[in-house]
Amino acid sequence: MKKRTDRMIAVGGVAASAVLLPGIMVVLAQTGIGTSSHHRKPGATESPAGAELSGGDPVAQPSIPYTPYPSSTKKPKTGGSYPFGSGPATPAPSDPDRDPGSHGKKPHMPKGSKSVRNSYRKADDGAKITAVKKTGTRQYDVSIATPALGKTVKTRVLVPKSWKAGSKRSWPVVYAYHGGENTYTSWTKDSNIESVAAPYDVMVVMPEGGWRGSYTNWWNGGRGGIPAWETFHTSEVVQLMERNFHAGTSRAAIGLSSGGQGSITYAERHPGLFRYAASYSGALNITAPGMPTALMMMNNSPASTPTTSGATPRPTAPTGPRTTRPSTSASSAASGCTSRPATGVRAATTTPTSRPTTRGASESSSRA
Numbered sequence: 230m231k232k233r234t235d236r237m238i239a240v241g242g243v244a245a246s247a248v249l250l251p252g253i254m255v256v257l258a259q260t261g262i263g264t265s266s267h268h269r270k271p272g273a274t275e276s277p278a279g280a281e282l283s284g285g286d287p288v289a290q291p292s293i294p295y296t297p298y299p300s301s302t303k304k305p306k307t308g309g310s311y312p313f314g315s316g317p318a319t320p321a322p323s324d325p326d327r328d329p330g331s332h333g334k335k336p337h338m339p340k341g342s343k344s345v346r347n348s349y350r351k352a353d354d355g356a357k358i359t360a361v362k363k364t365g366t367r368q369y370d371v372s373i374a375t376p377a378l379g380k381t382v383k384t385r386v387l388v389p390k391s392w393k394a395g396s397k398r399s400w401p402v403v404y405a406y407h408g409g410e411n412t413y414t415s416w417t418k419d420s421n422i423e424s425v426a427a428p429y430d431v432m433v434v435m436p437e438g439g440w441r442g443s444y445t446n447w448w449n450g451g452r453g454g455i456p457a458w459e460t461f462h463t464s465e466v467v468q469l470m471e472r473n474f475h476a477g478t479s480r481a482a483i484g485l486s487s488g489g490q491g492s493i494t495y496a497e498r499h500p501g502l503f504r505y506a507a508s509y510s511g512a513l514n515i516t517a518p519g520m521p522t523a524l525m526m527m528n529n530s531p532a533s534t535p536t537t538s539g540a541t542p543r544p545t546a547p548t549g550p551r552t553t554r555p556s557t558s559a560s561s562a563a564s565g566c567t568s569r570p571a572t573g574v575r576a577a578t579t580t581p582t583s584r585p586t587t588r589g590a591s592e593s594s595s596r597a
Contacts, residue, residue, distance in 0.1 A: 318412055318415060319412075320412070320440040321382065321383070321437065323380045323381060323382060324380075324382075324439060325378045325380045325439065325456040326439040326440045326442055326456060327440060328380075331379050331380075331456070332449050332454070332456070333447075333449035333454045333455065334379065334455050336354070336376040336379065336457060336460075337379055338376050338379075339374050339375075342357070342374035345374070347359075349473045350472040351469075352465045352468040352469050352472075353464070353468060354377070354460075354464070354465065355376055356373060356376060356377065356461075356468075356469065357374055357469070358371055358372065358374075359372045359373070359374050359381060360372040364385075365387075365423075367389070368385065368387055368388075369388070369474075370383050370385055370413075371383065371384045371385075371386055371469075373466070373469060375461050377455070377456070377457040377464075377465055378457065378458070382413075382436075382461075383413050384413055384435065384436040384466060385413050385414060385416070385417060385434075385435040385436075386432065386433070386470070386474060387417070387422070387432065387433040387434075388432055388474075389426075389427075389430045389432065390427075390430075391430055392432070392475065396475055398475065399475045399476060399477035399478075400432045400475055400476065400477050401430075401431045401477050401479035402431065402433070402434055402476045402477060402479070402481070403426070403431055403433045403434070403480075403483060404434050404435075404462070404466075404467075404480060404481070404482045404483070404492075405422065405433055405435045405483050406444060406462070406482070406484035406485070406488030406491045406492055407435065407484075407485060407488050408485040408487050408489075409441055409486060410440055410441065411438075412440075413436060413437040413438070415435075416435045417435070432476055434466065434470055436461070436462055436466045438462070438487075438488060438491065439456065442458040443458070443487055444462065444484075444488065444491025444494065444495065445458060445459050445491075445494070446459045446460055458491075459491075459495065459498075462491070463499050463502060467502075480502065480503045481503055481505040481506065481507075482495060482506045483507045483508075483509065484507075485510060485511075487511070487512065488509075488511070489507070489508030489510060489511020489513070490511045490513050490515070492507060492511070493508050493511065493513055512524070
């Protein structure tokens with residue numbers, strides 16, 4: 230069943246990546262940057278990257294609009310690559326999803342993070358960048374100590390050719406969320422997102438989403454608390470990118486599989502945060518007939534529950550996340566590419582949707 234689901238995801242992902250992603254890049258480039266139509270809170274003050282990147286202390290700078298790409302700009306060729314291989318991945322040692330002892334605890338900074346001092350600006354709740362490593366020509370891996378997760382996790386950032394650490398302007402951003410049982414490296418490892426984004430003057434931010442984070446603040450039997458993935462993605466990451474990496478307030482969200490679910494539900498629950506949202510093979514209607522059973526079977530499969538040491542434990546009854554606010558999105562089946570606009574958000578495709586999600590839906594996390 231898992232292999233069949235992976236094939237369905239792969240087919241939908243291949244088609245969607247060739248059609249939707251270039252369109253999102255073009256639209257973002259044409260909309261301009263630095264001005265927020267509704268939502269400004271995540272990064273109230275945009276500023277350049279810190280001393281570790283630019284060689285000087287960060288200084289607050291106003292957003293400076295840029296000249297959009299001309300309409301004649303050619304779209305990139307995607308070639309014959311296999312964008313969503315969903316290849317083998319291993320959960321990060323610090324993955325909060327796999328630390329049941331931390332679940333339900335109050336948000337707190339991870340141990341040792343307070344001693345890390347640098348000039349990067351913090352998020353409103355104290356989340357901060359603890360390290361930046363250049364891992365490609367225009368690629369950075371950013372370590373973030375986050376109280377929402379109680380851990381230090383990573384976010385991968387692709388910057389355009391025009392991007393400079395000491396710049397006084399900002400750039401539009403595509404926030405790309407990975408699927409279940411994958412990591413922050415999956416978009417660049419399993420897809421051609423780097424070559425697709427290269428011709429456009431936009432940033433791509435790919436945050437860690439947890440082995441089975443499910444893009445929500447976990448219910449934890451009513452206790453809430455850690456892990457709070459939605460807070461990490463929609464508040465902490467956005468603020469840190471805008472305050473330190475010149476990310477602008479013209480934002481789009483895309484996601485694969487459970488990441489597609491996240492991109493749509495985030496846009497719905499945070500009106501004005503994203504101008505565009507798209508789901509690639511996202512299981513948006515997880516209470517549709519058969520979906521809860523399918524998700525439970527996949528998540529309880531021994532093959533899908535590796536430990537960080539490589540052993541495969543006997544699965545236990547899932548106590549996964551449940552959304553703290555009901556989703557109101559409509560969706561089609563878990564395969565193929567669908568998207569639906571949230572309030573004030575444009576969808577990247579006009580594929581019709583079918584069944585509304587039942588209020589109070591719960592989720593135990595998904596690879597589908």
